[in-house]
Amino acid sequence: MAAHQEKKLAEERKHQNMQNGTKASQGQWGRAWEVDWFSLASILFLLMFAPLIVYYFIMSCDQYQCSLTDPLLDLLAGNKHLSDIWNRTPTLTSRAAGIYSLWVIFQVFLYMSIPDFCHKFLPGYVGGIQEGAVTPAGVVNKYEINGLQAWIITHVLWFANASWFHFFSPTIIFDNWIPLLWCANILGYAVSTFAMIKGHFFPTNAKDCKFTGNFFYDYMMGIEFNPRIGKWFDFKLFFNGRPGIVAWTLINLSFAAKQQELYGEVTNSMILVNILQGIYVLDFFWNEAWYLKTIDICHDHFGWYLGWGDCVWLPYLYTLQGLYLVYHPVQLCTTHAVGVLMLGLLGYYIFRMTNHQKDLFRRTNGNCRIWGKKPEYIECSYMSVDGTKYYSKLMTSGFWGWARHFNYTGDLMGSLAYCLACGFEHILPYFYIIYMTILLTHRCIRDEHRCCSKYGKDWKRYTAAVPYRLLPGIF
Numbered sequence: 001m002a003a004h005q006e007k008k009l010a011e012e013r014k015h016q017n018m019q020n021g022t023k024a025s026q027g028q029w030g031r032a033w034e035v036d037w038f039s040l041a042s043i044l045f046l047l048m049f050a051p052l053i054v055y056y057f058i059m060s061c062d063q064y065q066c067s068l069t070d071p072l073l074d075l076l077a078g079n080k081h082l083s084d085i086w087n088r089t090p091t092l093t094s095r096a097a098g099i100y101s102l103w104v105i106f107q108v109f110l111y112m113s114i115p116d117f118c119h120k121f122l123p124g125y126v127g128g129i130q131e132g133a134v135t136p137a138g139v140v141n142k143y144e145i146n147g148l149q150a151w152i153i154t155h156v157l158w159f160a161n162a163s164w165f166h167f168f169s170p171t172i173i174f175d176n177w178i179p180l181l182w183c184a185n186i187l188g189y190a191v192s193t194f195a196m197i198k199g200h201f202f203p204t205n206a207k208d209c210k211f212t213g214n215f216f217y218d219y220m221m222g223i224e225f226n227p228r229i230g231k232w233f234d235f236k237l238f239f240n241g242r243p244g245i246v247a248w249t250l251i252n253l254s255f256a257a258k259q260q261e262l263y264g265e266v267t268n269s270m271i272l273v274n275i276l277q278g279i280y281v282l283d284f285f286w287n288e289a290w291y292l293k294t295i296d297i298c299h300d301h302f303g304w305y306l307g308w309g310d311c312v313w314l315p316y317l318y319t320l321q322g323l324y325l326v327y328h329p330v331q332l333c334t335t336h337a338v339g340v341l342m343l344g345l346l347g348y349y350i351f352r353m354t355n356h357q358k359d360l361f362r363r364t365n366g367n368c369r370i371w372g373k374k375p376e377y378i379e380c381s382y383m384s385v386d387g388t389k390y391y392s393k394l395m396t397s398g399f400w401g402w403a404r405h406f407n408y409t410g411d412l413m414g415s416l417a418y419c420l421a422c423g424f425e426h427i428l429p430y431f432y433i434i435y436m437t438i439l440l441t442h443r444c445i446r447d448e449h450r451c452c453s454k455y456g457k458d459w460k461r462y463t464a465a466v467p468y469r470l471l472p473g474i475f
């Protein structure tokens, strides 16, 4: 009922917006209400091709030693038909279905049933019950932050099994990689479809739902802002932060174990990928409370983009370097390895410090010191849908004075380091840096569009004070 009223309201807002020309009214600063042709075309493209892209990459490794061109050349030359490739692809197995179900159930259990205890003994770690940001409808959600604990328990069990219990081989993930892909797809589609139905018929908060009237856009970008089951099972936090990201480091460990099994050693490139990506994952869990204030949680609605993306895209494409190194065990010379390590650590430092500076600035409402000085900022205001006026600040010093998204720049440097660890023989491991460049540039533009509608002329003052987005003096 509430969802139907919200749908009607959405149509009225759309009508009002058309009357006001292109001027977006404040209080509508969440996801877009209207779908332009470019967004629609991109969404249709992704819905159709993203699952095929993932399949193509994984199949290329399985059947063509990670060459992205050979399958195409084979098909074009008529040496193979699509059916030949498909017939050689491992199918869904009951073993993979069992492993995957156990995995997801175990992560749900860790998320729902064990309140965080890490914050009680880890100095500086923020866990337990935390609040998210104000939603466009003016709601502040509470979250149980226990991701670090889930990650630690899972990894302790993994190492305990590998060292003592031997219930399963540490290569289990690699050995079932394609059958597990089918399971991940089933979950990804099931959860996105459920979220769509839930948004229409029993939303958690009807005022934070968005209906554009376009089925594909709503399916992809989501209707509900913070869908939940019960008080605590938050879809966005769980799917963004648990089955895929906890698995990321286990997947890499499984790839390292496969190298050991096949070649009797683990290469320095594999160790570098495990370490650098391990730091990134651990950072995510250490800062999970901060993550509540990032775009994924603060601004994106929950649809296929997050649901399927977290289940399939992230675990399968973010781990391509490790997979590649199983097929191509690259041993780097010392200079190359040290260069990769330095680039990765510098990128991580910039990424973390930039995010930390904003977090500190926002938490203390500007009453802190950045690089030994009081931060500089621009005062700004915005309104939620109910007309309540809020005040905020945009920092213009520290890394935030260098560029408006210097955290993305650090992230991109780290991403490049993972790829460079794989040498220069194939393009496949470089997919990650290409993808991250597109993702973060698009995200930057999307975020700025949203901030401009949210803060209006205050945002213009900010962009005048900090004119560059990613690279000072260039972009």
Ligand code: NDP
Binding pocket: 293, 294, 295, 296, 351, 355, 358, 361, 392, 393, 394, 395, 396, 400, 404, 405, 407, 408, 411, 443, 447, 451, 454
């Ligand atoms: P940010 O952490 O940069 O958050 C952007 C928001 O911060 C804006 O919407 C605005 O929100 C606020 N803000 C912008 N400028 C300022 C300023 N000068 N002072 C204070 N607040 C400001 O973006 P993300 O949430 O996208 O990214 C967080 C991190 O996660 C990044 O480091 C990114 O690289 C990483 N990331 C990684 C991904 C991956 O797949 N590996 C994917 C996406 C992100 P408000 O409305 O509150 O003002």
